[in-house]
Amino acid sequence: MNTDLHVLWVYLSASPLAGLTLTLVAYQAGLWVFERLGRRPVFNPVLIAVLLLAVTLSLTGVEYKTYFDGAQFVHFLLGPATVALAVPLYNQFSEVRQSAPALVVALLVGSAASALSAVALAWAFGASKATLLSLAPKSVTSPIAMGVSEQIGGLPSLTAVLVILTGIIAATFGTWVLNLVRVKDWRARGFGMGVAAHGIGTARALQVNEVAGAFAGLGMGLNGLATAMLLPALYHLFF
Amino acid sequence: MLGSLTILLICQLVGELAVRLTGLPVPGPVLGMVILFAGLLARGHVPHPLQDAAAGLLRHLSLLFVPAGVGVMVHAGRLEAEALPIVIALFGSTLFGIAVTAKVMSLMLRRPAQDDGEGAP
Numbered sequence: 001m002n003t004d005l006h007v008l009w010v011y012l013s014a015s016p017l018a019g020l021t022l023t024l025v026a027y028q029a030g031l032w033v034f035e036r037l038g039r040r041p042v043f044n045p046v047l048i049a050v051l052l053l054a055v056t057l058s059l060t061g062v063e064y065k066t067y068f069d070g071a072q073f074v075h076f077l078l079g080p081a082t083v084a085l086a087v088p089l090y091n092q093f094s095e096v097r098q099s100a101p102a103l104v105v106a107l108l109v110g111s112a113a114s115a116l117s118a119v120a121l122a123w124a125f126g127a128s129k130a131t132l133l134s135l136a137p138k139s140v141t142s143p144i145a146m147g148v149s150e151q152i153g154g155l156p157s158l159t160a161v162l163v164i165l166t167g168i169i170a171a172t173f174g175t176w177v178l179n180l181v182r183v184k185d186w187r188a189r190g191f192g193m194g195v196a197a198h199g200i201g202t203a204r205a206l207q208v209n210e211v212a213g214a215f216a217g218l219g220m221g222l223n224g225l226a227t228a229m230l231l232p233a234l235y236h237l238f239f
Numbered sequence: 240m241l242g243s244l245t246i247l248l249i250c251q252l253v254g255e256l257a258v259r260l261t262g263l264p265v266p267g268p269v270l271g272m273v274i275l276f277a278g279l280l281a282r283g284h285v286p287h288p289l290q291d292a293a294a295g296l297l298r299h300l301s302l303l304f305v306p307a308g309v310g311v312m313v314h315a316g317r318l319e320a321e322a323l324p325i326v327i328a329l330f331g332s333t334l335f336g337i338a339v340t341a342k343v344m345s346l347m348l349r350r351p352a353q354d355d356g357e358g359a360p
Contacts, residue, residue, distance in 0.1 A: 019306075027302045046301045050308035057312060064312050071306035078303045080247040080296060082268035083254070086275035087285055087293035102347030110340025118332035125324035131317065135328055139336055142304050147266025158314045160307030162329065169333045177334045183341040185348055192341030196333055199300045219340070225273070228265045 013062060019070020026052040041171035041204055046164055078143035082224070085141075089221045092214055099187065103222070106188070110195040110219075111226045114139040130155055133235075137227055138162040141198040144224040152235040167200025174204060186211040194219025243292035250275045 012018045029052060030045030037043045057067055068075070089096075096103060118135045127135070133154035137145040142163040149159035170193060178189050190212030193201035198220045206213030253274055255267030263270065279285055285293075311318070318325060 023305055024302075027305055046304050046308060049302075049305045050311060053305070053309045054312045057309070064310060067309065068306060071309070074303060075306040077296065078307075079251045079268045079271075080244065081300055081303055082266075083247045083250045083271040083275050084293035084296045086250075086272045086279060087290060088297070089272075089276055090279040090285060093280075099348060102344050105347055106340050106344035109343045110336055113339040114332050114336030117335045118328045121331045122321075122324040122328035125327050127321050127324035127328070128317075131321050131325065135325070135332075138329070139333070141300075142307055144266055144269055146307065147269070151266075155314070157307060157310030158317065160304065161311045161314060161318070162325070164304055164308045165329055166333050169330055170337060173334060174337050177338050178341055181338045181342050183345045185345045188341045188345035188348060191344050192337045192339075195340045196336030199304075201337075203301065221272070225269060228269045232265075 013066060016070035016073060019067045020073055021070075022053060022056065022067070023049070023071045023074050026050075026056075039207070041168070044168045044171060044200065046200070047168055050164065082141070082143045085217075085221045085224070088214075088217045092218050095214070096218060103191070103218075106191060107195060107219070107222050107226055110192065111139070111223050111230070114196050115227065115231060131158070134158040135162055136235075137231055138166045139196050139198065140224050140227045141220055144228050145198075148228055148231050151232050163198065164200070167197045170197030170201040171204035174201060175208070187215045190215035191219040194221075195223045198223070240288060240292055243286075243289040246289060247271075247275070247292065247296075250278075 026049040027045060030048035033048050034040075034043045034045045053067070057064065115136050115138075118138060119132050122132055122135050130153075133152050134149055134156075136152065136154065137148040137159060139145075140148070140163070142160050145159050145163045146156040148154075149156045174193050174197065178192065183189055183192070186209050190202075190205045190209070193205040193212070194216030197204075202213065202216040202220050205216035250271035251268050252271075254269070254271030257263065257270055258265060258267045
């Protein structure tokens with residue numbers, strides 16, 4: 001290889017441009033595959049983008065840290081996006097007040113069921129403590145989950161991976177489970193997807209039914225709030 | 240759009256500062272969400288630019304997960320070593336969580352939704 005190419009490579013790997021561009025290209029590729037293969041939940045655009053990027057970085061020998069220096073500009077937007085969740089929450093407020101008791105009970109039971117069963121199952125099958133703590137907030141949208149994970153001593157980046165896998169599992173098998181337990185009410189179906197599987201579950205519910213989508217968004221927002229407040233408190237109670 | 244982004248960032252900043260100052264066990268952006276929600280309640284409606292900015296940001300929400308998700312590289316060793324507990328915990332708790340939440344909610348709701356009974360999606 002000649003020196004010009006080497007100089008170019010050194011420049012690209014040092015600037016945020018490469019990581020940023022690569023992220024957007026990989027995501028577009030993920031969306032393209034998702035659309036082309038019939039919008040099946042298994043071909044989740046996030047999953048495809050993550051795998052493409054991981055393979056590309058491994059093949060080129062670029063470290064994750066170097067990549068993230070560029071990609072952090074996308075990552076940063078998770079903060080304002082979390083704040084923006086207040087808007088759909090506000091838009092659904094009248095609906096929320098009408099079914100408030102059902103929402104509160106389902107939220108508390110569902111939030112606890114998701115987090116506790118994850119920790120209990122992982123513990124029963126011999127997971128390490130860092131993995132247990134990283135798993136606890138995995139049902140919540142990743143900006144919140146990563147924050148909670150950091151607070152209780154988990155690994156935020158591992159949590160992010162587990163959050164995404166949770167969403168993909170829910171998007172793929174959620175409908176099947178909801179039919180299995182014979183829940184037909186769209187509000188309940190959507191709320192279940194949002195509470196257990198955050199944004200990816202919400203995106204899936206929106207594809208199926210508008211009412212389900214609205215309640216899924218609500219479930220995602222409320223569980224984010226509930227988990228952010230309850231998990232650290234629970235953690236301090238037990239450890 | 241610029242004004243709305245400024246509002247979102249101010250809410251986040253105030254949230255982060257409040258968390259640092261009080262030691263509340265809540266991530267800063269979540270507190271920012273609560274602050275914005277309270278502001279919207281006080282105001283009584285969502286201004287159009289804010290509605291658009293929020294919709295734009297949330298429409299591409301899944302893109303924002305990608306950089307963190309690539310962190311799977313860093314944890315490949317751990318994921319491989321603890322594959323069994325992780326896979327069981329993820330599948331078990333996710334499907335259990337969906338079922339429990341939806342079932343409890345449907346039992347608590349008295350009136351069935353208007354388009355109930357149209358079958359599975």
